[in-house]
Amino acid sequence: MGDEDVGGMKKEQGTHICMVCGELRPEDKIAVVKKDVSEKHGVPPGTMFIDVRYCSDRNECKVGAESYSI
Ligand SMILES: [Zn+2]
Secondary structure, eight states: OOOOOOOOOOTTTTTEEEETTEEEEGGGGGEEEEEEEEEGTSSOTSEEEEEEEEEEHHHHHHHHTTTTOO
């Protein structure tokens, strides 16, 4: 309580890179959507998935994640 480590660089774990804007964000600001990429790889639907991480607090990243393609 009142003892937050603001600006500290200790917490290396618990961060993820947003795959839409490319920024390193804290884990609690990152959401994950599973994308079925089976069709792109020529395998039956539901076979291959990728996890797309995006900023949960940025609408443009959410939209970008939904249309994310590899
Ligand atoms: Zn982002």
